[in-house]
Amino acid sequence: LVFVVLAMSMFGLFTLQMPVAIQTRIASLSNRQSAGTFGGVAVMGALSALIVTTCVGPALVGALLVISQSGELARGGAALFAMSIGMGTPLLVVGASAGRLLPKAGPWMELVKKLFGVMMLAVAAWMLVRIVPERVALLLWAVPALVLAALLWVESRARSAAAWGLRVAGVVAGLYGVALTAASALGGTDPLAPLPALGARAHALPFHIIKSVADLDRGVAEAKASGRTVLVDFSADWCTSCKEMERYTFTDPAVQAALRSTVLLRADVTRNDADDEALLRRFGIFGPPTIAFYGADGRERSGYRVVGYMKADAFASRTRAAFGSPP
Template identity: 50%
Template sequence: MRNYFMGKYKFRALKLGIVNKLILSTLFGISFNIAINGSSLAEESTSAPLKQLDSLISSFGLGAESDEPLHPDKAFVFSHDEPTHKDGVDSIEMQWQIADKHYLYRNKFKFILKEAKNLAVGEAEKPPGEMKEDQFFGTLEVYHGDQTITLPFIRESSEAASGTLYVVYQGCAERGICYPPINKKIKLNLPAVSNANGSNNSVANSTTVDVTTSDTAPLAEQDQIAASLNSGNTLLTLISFFGFGLLLAFTPCVFPMIPILSGIIVGQGRDITTRKAFTMSLVYVLAMALTYTFAGVLAGLFGENLQAAFQNPWILGSFSLVFVLLSLSMFGFYELQMPASIQGKLTTASNRQQGGSLTGVAIMGLLSALIVGPCVAAPLAGALIYIGQTGDALLGGMALFALSMGMGAPLLLIGTSAGKLLPKAGGWMDTVKAFFGVMLLAVAIWMLERIIPAAASMLLWAALLIIPAIYMGAIDSLPQDATGWKKLWKGVGLFILIYGIMLMVGVASGSKDPLQPLKGIGGGGVATAQNEGLVFQQIKGIDGLEAALADAGSRDQPVFLDFYADWCISCKEFEALTFSDPAVQRALSGVKLIQADVTANDDIDQALMKKLGIFGPPALLFFDRSGVEVKAARLVQFMDADKFAEHVQGAVK
């Protein structure tokens, strides 16, 4: 932070009998950096400019007659009481005696806790100030006279707590002197208490330093779910999580598993029976559920997101290739195009991948859980929070398993139905296999979208639509005796063909959204710019977040933090459907927008997520003007534009 200390001194020159007023204006440019690195704090830097000014005046021999400014410690006399524990809450009272014709800025107070043990800072209770038109910072709220601020502390347990509290504040004098930020250090040693209400006041270890969280507001949805696990009714908890899983079953993070499982079953051809289809579906769902449970328990206990670790370009590319090979077998490509020697090997490998053995089906279910759907929804986040806070991996794991089985129940039903309803032979069977072959190609493209440019993915979607449309007869003439079904088939093919061509035109016009391929054509520059979405400042790691919060605090701005990753499907939904909405952009117009891109999921990204208690994207956090997170406003799942705009208004009011 760069602050400018301006001093205006009047003195009367008495030499040679000349009675004139001489105004000496001294401008000191001082680069002031609050360096807080554990054991020392450079408090002397606050008074250094004044000492330089004193030396300059003394060199003129006029020190005795100069109208010197007050030293910061005299202009703003700081004192504090010892921390107290009352009604289950620890707090400290700090007092300021502000000299006449001086004032402190209300929004410049910072309370930073370092070397914390079993302790975090809450939201400071600051009295209202007076509005002032300041020549340096514009219209701001300021304090005059005597002021008291109470700062509550939050313990994680009833054990003794300690830390070093740094109190930062800044003020000015009415005559035009603006002091640099003043900082004080308070050593905190809080004894153990008999009842610290730890369950109500707990804060994750990751949020005990500069980035703080206020728990005085209502709990966010995922925290309410975590709290519900403490209800003591295990059966009700498991039923509830099974219901949550049913609700998640048709979200973009789970829906792609439907064509995968259906393709495995259809790939068995005429040999499939209802019983075999049910067995294969059950094995697939159980493998998926157990993988979710195991990965979730690890994430809750150790903060490691295995699904995020599997969003590697090589892994995604390899898995996409598997689906391409599966789809080619659906089209009969191996039998028609390959030499017999190669055909036999490919068919054998394909059958294994399609689930010819239950082991192959289980492996596909395991990989689908890790690679296909790496999203974090509120119920999943709630279970992970509970495991992380309590260490109860048994109940948390049971809840995750129930959640996963709820997600898999529709898959089980669809897979079994596929075995019952599919035709056993003939042209219809070939058509159904071709349909699921196209669906498997769609899954492959859907996965590649996470690692390839938007234009390339749109071209792949265009090819996937245009080529099947041609096979459907979109460009062929209908015979005069064509049946209604053939006319319908051609109509569907023609529609798909047109949309595929629109995608290609969209790529040429610069569009990046497959759902709005012609958005880049027409509409005017203003509309196009408005629909581009929000413009975020990119941050990296804990240091980047703290710097952004400090900058926003100096501007008296709330902060919106978006955790994003290229492989996060819900993040893409937010980007395309929510952040591009004008109502959302208006709601966030006065908010500092920052984004943490955790696509790489490296050590720096993981440290930031662990600090904030984030298990993976999507995660949307709001911080108030003092840099404290509004915990109740945290989101970990998709929300449409209308609801999000309303949510923002409540979060930043």
């Protein structure tokens, strides 16, 4: 929601800035600083950063939100340092050129600002896809694509110089947004390749959903009675690694061959209710993704558990080893 609000600010629906009185006072302090000294230049730069908050504020707030979500202080500090270098380097280059490289102000600045708004919407979608079903995730990715298409089309009508290029880019963005929407309706999962993903989806493994310890015991008992092995996959809609396993590992031919005669059970712990917690306690795990293997004798091969994402070739080897090992 915060990123959507910041995007609306970039689109010009409202202005995110410091009060005018404070801006005026800061500007007067900046003008009184002595030129030609390192201290004066440093103070002037600090005050100028406050003055231009209306331009860089949404981008900086967005960066801080992403860093706070990750919880990694060192990485966050490095990201802010890199951002400051990126913002400061053009000023150094333009300043060293004595103004010869300074681009002229014009309508292009407004277009760049709106493009940053589209990027804000993309970041909002990126943060939400972790907690929504895959079909909804594709719709979320379609929003910034369609907004970008509309923006470029409108801008192309107002700019005769670059109208053709803007329209082509707008058509490409629009087609991508439509493809994402169609893929969402038809069962696609991959935003980078929405339509090819539909074919891969048809070859997904046939998991049986279980919601309780009783369901688990019943499934293992039935598999034991028929002499079949069992795979139990702990998954959730908000689990990104689970989606990677579903998209890249479980669709691999070698993995599917290793699981051809296996009963596939999926413990969906999306709701994290009492039944889900009981299933997690049964295996002594904290959350998905975790995969457990049961032999044809109905006993778990606990030494072969998979925790986290595993590539297809390694997972196929682990599966064959688990089902071929003694209890």
